[in-house]
Amino acid sequence: MKLYADYHTHTRYSHGKGSIRENIEAAIEKGLKEIAIADHGPASQGLTKLGVKDAATLLEIKKEVENYDKFYPEIKVLSAVEANIINIDGDLDVPRFILKELDKVLVGFHLYIRPSSWKDGINIIFNNTIMSRLNLKQEEIRYKNTDILIKALNKYKIDIITHPGYRVNIDTSTLAKAAVKSGTHLEINESHMHTTEEYLRIAVSEGAKFSLGSDAHSPDKVGCVDNSLDLAIKAGLTKDDIINVC
Template sequence: MEVYADYHTHTHHSHGQGTIRENIEAAIEQGLEEIAIADHGPASHSLVKLGVEDAVTLLEIKKKVEKYDRLYPEIKVLSAVEANVVSLEGELDVPNFILKELDKVLVGFHLFVKPASWRDAVGIIFNNLVLEQVGIKQEEIRYQNTELLIKVMNNYDIDIITHPGYQINIDTVTLAQKAAKHNVALEINTKHLPKKEYIKKAAAQGVKFSLGSDAHKPKRVGDVKDSLAIAKQIGLTADRIINVK
């Protein structure tokens, strides 16, 4: 099995360090045939803003991506985003008309985001960061988290859910069943490597996977060897992984 693409890389437009060009050159060095520039959506936030300036910035990045795609014929450069879930209704921080312009739409359920409202802040962040951790309402929160990602798949045309289960409690089997139905790949993220047992459970539902580096520095672009190793260990074949041939 050979990895030919990395669809999860960040640049200085959000929380990453390198430029688009540096990520592309690193990808070429790794022998990749495709790379996506998937910066964090505008709601990414901890004490400081971590995402792109605003959703429209993604269209500016797309223009640069198209320029570099022509400049580097040896690799296909794709425009993308790692959008955030920001409301209990399953809304993302990037409107549909912008998502439609991008080559790939990745969605990450991050807790460090600026939610759409106070109600969403309590429902999403407080529940997961406080109550879940101390063991209160765990079943309810797990159900809500899973439902939120399902709502996102109903509301938007997305390609990949990044690091499912990282920071949040989800029902892997239910999520994988719905993702398979919507043709959404679940990511095996090298930076936040999931437990083998969860990937096994998800794989049994027929869902596809994507191996992502989640590189925030150019030197990590294409670094998915740990994800690939797990995929091999549980017997996934290339037809089950969207960036492997």
């Protein structure tokens, strides 16, 4: 199996180190046929200044991407976002009219975001950091996290959930079932490498499909998914289970 598309790369528009053009050229060098520019949504600006300045910036990125797509016929360049969930109702930090303009919508359950309200902050940030570390309310937190993600899947057309279960306790089998229903792919993320064989086996047994993502924050990491690919093979996944390998 060989990667042909990397749908999860960051640029200087959020907290990546390279430009869109540098990511594209790195992808071409690695022999990829498709690349998506998926910078962090604006709620990541809240605590850590990791996101795009505002949601409208995603339209600027789209314009740039369209120009490069014409300029580099050897690769398909897609505009995307790694949007944030900002409340317990599963709402995202990017308005629908902007999401509709993008080629792909990735969603990450990130903890260091600007939540919609104090209550959302407690459920998303406090519960998954302080409470989890103290090992309190694990079952309740797991139930709530899974519920929040499923609400997002039901509300929006989401292509990929990035790093599911990274720093947030999630019920894999429930999430996988919901993802199959909504046609959403679950990512195997190279940067965080938190995924386990057991997780993949459970998710695939529910019929989930996966996307390998470099989550590159610098051009030299674009298309690097070796560890994710090894893990997928160990868990018995085949080409039919992964959308971006050939």
